[in-house]
Amino acid sequence: xxxxxxxxxxxxxxxxxxxxxxxxxxxxxxxxxxxxxxxxxxxxxxxxxxxxxxxxxxxxxxxxxxxxxxxxxxxxxxxxxxxxxxxxxxxxxxxxxxxxxxxxxxxxxxxxxxxxxxxxxxxxxxxxxxxxxxxxxxxxxxxxxxxxxxxxxxxxxxxxxxxxxxxxxxxxxxxxxxxxxxxxxxxxxxxxxxxxxxxxxxxxxxxxxxxxxxxxxxxxxxxxxxxxxxxxxxxxxxxxxxxxxxxxxxxxxxxxxxxxxxxxxxxxxxxxxxxxxxxxxxxxxxxxxxxxxxxxxxxxxxxxxxxxxxxxxxxxxxxxxxxxxxxxxxxxxxxxxxxxxxxxxx
Amino acid sequence: xxxxxxxxxxxxxxxxxxxxxxxxxxxxxxxxxxxxxxxxxxxxxxxxxxxxxxxxxxxxxxxxxxxxxxxxxxxxxxxxxxxxxxxxxxxxxxxxxxxxxxxxxxxxxxxxxxxxxxxxxxxxxxxxxxx
Numbered sequence: 270x271x272x273x274x275x276x277x278x279x280x281x282x283x284x285x286x287x288x289x290x291x292x293x294x295x296x297x298x299x300x301x302x303x304x305x306x307x308x309x310x311x312x313x314x315x316x317x318x319x320x321x322x323x324x325x326x327x328x329x330x331x332x333x334x335x336x337x338x339x340x341x342x343x344x345x346x347x348x349x350x351x352x353x354x355x356x357x358x359x360x361x362x363x364x365x366x367x368x369x370x371x372x373x374x375x376x377x378x379x380x381x382x383x384x385x386x387x388x389x390x391x392x393x394x395x396x397x398x399x400x401x402x403x404x405x406x407x408x409x410x411x412x413x414x415x416x417x418x419x420x421x422x423x424x425x426x427x428x429x430x431x432x433x434x435x436x437x438x439x440x441x442x443x444x445x446x447x448x449x450x451x452x453x454x455x456x457x458x459x460x461x462x463x464x465x466x467x468x469x470x471x472x473x474x475x476x477x478x479x480x481x482x483x484x485x486x487x488x489x490x491x492x493x494x495x496x497x498x499x500x501x502x503x504x505x506x507x508x509x510x511x512x513x514x515x516x517x518x519x520x521x522x523x524x525x526x527x528x529x530x531x532x533x534x535x536x537x538x539x540x541x542x543x544x545x546x547x548x549x550x551x552x553x554x555x556x557x558x559x560x561x562x563x564x565x566x567x568x569x570x571x572x573x574x575x576x577x578x579x580x581x582x583x584x585x586x587x588x589x590x591x592x593x594x595x596x597x598x599x600x601x602x603x604x605x606x607x608x609x610x611x612x613x614x615x
Numbered sequence: 616x617x618x619x620x621x622x623x624x625x626x627x628x629x630x631x632x633x634x635x636x637x638x639x640x641x642x643x644x645x646x647x648x649x650x651x652x653x654x655x656x657x658x659x660x661x662x663x664x665x666x667x668x669x670x671x672x673x674x675x676x677x678x679x680x681x682x683x684x685x686x687x688x689x690x691x692x693x694x695x696x697x698x699x700x701x702x703x704x705x706x707x708x709x710x711x712x713x714x715x716x717x718x719x720x721x722x723x724x725x726x727x728x729x730x731x732x733x734x735x736x737x738x739x740x741x742x743x744x745x746x
């Protein structure tokens with residue numbers, strides 16, 4: 270669909286690994302900030318995370334996430350650059366569409382949170398009831414909206430019925446018509462501001478991965494899942510264990526993660542941070558995240574052996590569990606080193 | 616992940632758009648590349664789909680046996696759960712649950728059936744007779 274022309278010719282569609290990073294980077298770029306790349310947005314927004322929510326199930330499997338809460342990346346990145354953020358929720362569908370129209374027709378691209386279940390340009394196989402997808406509405410022509418969806422290669426369109434439907438998708442994290450946008454005529458941040466934002470993002474990410482009490486979040490959460498996996502075969506039986514492992518792999522490798530459960534994007538963030546925060550140790554720590562991402566991918570291969578039925582002995586589950594425990598130790602070491610490095614800066 | 620390791624297997628999403636992946640080049644510098652899909656992930660998706668399929672088949676059997684109404688079948692078919700159906704129809708969960716009873720379903724008003732049909736993206740005729 271590369272033949273779509275938009276009157277907002279200055280808008281550059283940006284394909285990204287992850288939707289919220291992509292929306293953040295493209296909108297900041299459109300309104301005047303070009304220093305923030307996708308990895309920098311992810312890191313300044315403290316995007317990396319791990320959690321296995323206790324007592325909660327998603328599609329009958331474990332509720333696992335490799336990233337922070339939806340909406341936080343945009344919010345934190347804008348905040349550390351002193352950019353104001355407007356976010357609106359609606360109960361009235363008509364008002365939600367009218368206010369979006371008003372902005373878009375005034376040439377102001379605006380982001381919306383949507384559900385993917387009724388997202389017509391997505392392949393059928395991907396239309397789950399997942400409500401934390403993000404896209405940018407760039408323009409309106411007749412009844413059609415021109416959409417910049419960061420996971421697509423080119424601009425796409427939705428008619429007003431389709432857009433209203435995805436903005437008001439129902440279920441967990443229902444978007445309730447949410448739209449959001451940064452302020453206008455933004456000034457390019459100084460390198461010092463970028464540095465401060467990066468330090469802030471790293472600090473918060475260290476806290477999220479190292480200091481959340483309990484056993485289910487951060488690096489200790491990874492080990493927790495590892496220990497649980499060893500018990501799955503006995504406790505859940507083969508069929509259910511396979512489904513659980515498949516769910517883990519989907520959360521880790523699905524579109525949006527950039528591969529390796531976001532660990533590679535984080536590695537890229539640390540590398541790109543060096544231009545604003547010239548500490549050579551960043552390269553070493555970046556390598557550690559690359560190694561962690563590779564281990565996650567190796568673990569996914571092991572998991573697929575089990576859920577495709579090529580493996581299935583208790584020893585295979587133990588092997589899988591040990592892999593996660595090892596990753597937990599690797600990431601804990603990397604974050605501790607990062608924390609010490611940031612402390613030394615002052 | 617090294618640049619040349621970015622997986623290029625056949626993927627469901629790959630038909631529509633290639634995915635952006637982050638990887639390191641020969642000098643260890645992070646770059647982005649595109650991926651058509653990864654076998655391991657596609658297999659994980661297939662497992663999830665099989666789980667949905669078996670729930671749908673079970674629902675179909677229960678409707679054929681007259682144990683449960685087509686609303687339940689369509690809920691499973693559309694990968695929804697009670698909470699999602701309730702939210703889309705604007706009904707309480709217990710009311711939707713009551714509509715799972717074949718006897719209650721038979722007496723539903725045209726308006727109610729129309730609402731269910733809209734949510735499940737079928738016509739009323741299909742809603743009533745899915746097979």
